[in-house]
Amino acid sequence: MIDQRTAVVVEDDHDVGDLISGLLDKAGFDVAVARTGADALTIIREQRPDLVTLDLTLPDIDGVEVCRQIRLVSDCYVIVVSARTGEVDRLIGLEVGADDYLVKPFSMRELQARVAALFRRPRNQDSARAEVARTETVRDEAVRSAEPTAAGEATRPSVDTDPLGCSDLTLNTGAREVLVSGEEIDLTRTEFDLLAHLVSNPGVVVPREALLRAVWDTEFVPDSTHVVDVHLANLRRKLRGAASDNQWIRTIRGVGFRFDPCCN
Template sequence: MTGTILIVEDEEKIATLLRDYLRLAGFDVCCLAGGAEAAPWVREHAPDLVLLDLMLPGRDGLEICKDVRVFSSVPIIMITARIEEIDRLLGLELGADDYICKPFSPREVVARVKAVLRRSGPGQTTALAGLVMDGACYRAALDGHELDLTAVEFKLLQFLAASPGRIYSRQQLMDRIYPDERVVADRTIDSHIKKLRKKIADVAPGEDLIHSVYGVGYKFERASRRE
């Protein structure tokens, strides 16, 4: 697996350790020590993944994550010594894809990087709970029955299915589906979800893969498998 990884970490020893292990794994790696330049760097260079420390000089990781999510869906793994539950939940709520606490094994970080890239890569084929999705040609099938999805419907289903059980707000889904900052009505996601559910019901009557969470958003979860 190849790609460009941006490490935003002010502790030089940690940044160097991660850089060396990721380079050995075949990645191109760039490092930044301060938070102020992180979002502009991501906008200019479009890395494949960002390893983002939470506590940074200039601008902290949560602020950076929020800034980046305005214009990019690049996978973000947050790294921190703060292990409190509220920090973890807040990081994920702002759009982080994973969360690793210090101290950590650099081999584990490399493994997590590869796992997140496999999940999010547009050209990857993924399979979960009878759902098979091929990002190279935007084709999806459920229990062997092909789903006739638009590109937006495909991306929406792929994103939700990548993290079963995780709840995403409408804004988070819009940021991922429309990362180019176009003006989109607040209920656009609801319309896409409605059409997506109908197409799923056409091939799997009675199935409920995309669940509404009142007042919060949506999640992917397959409660029961058809036999």
């Protein structure tokens, strides 16, 4: 007997959640619905579903962070279902582990087709781990071989074990480790890459567009680069928590950001 597939619908809009769960139920899934990110992570850890549909705008935890946490415990298929239409949002969603990205409003027929397409590409834990390892290897090789960019843009950090930074802030790109006054700081992948990009170019003003191209690995620059400011605000908050008087990352109004190693 084939085990029934299970799905978790993460959606705080009751109408949308009911529509998606109803469709998946008719498709043969055993469906659970979560209205918050915290509830979703609890259910996913307990039930280990085959599929998760994930809204990015949740009342407690941002959906991007929920997706990161899902990938720590599960290799299930994840379809982001969001009203965020920007290409950067799509890139971020896919970067943190989503398998597909569906923009609201959408038709139930399209969702059904995308679910079917995912399950035509079966995978298990071993293949998922292999894919993650392959992706990381390709990414690391690309970083190692990256050449300096045009004037006005900073060079991408090399992957090695030589520490960067200053006396109170140490960053090791090989180990992906950040220490502030000897204390390790827990950063997301994007926060680490932003910090590494700035630290590897001390004293250089790095435009927001350059950070977007380098960290999100895209040549597309949208009209708004607000996503860079959001992640840098989170990064600064974490660094301040470990060293309240630090001013390592300076905002250069109208241009971008600069890492000043002597400012602490």
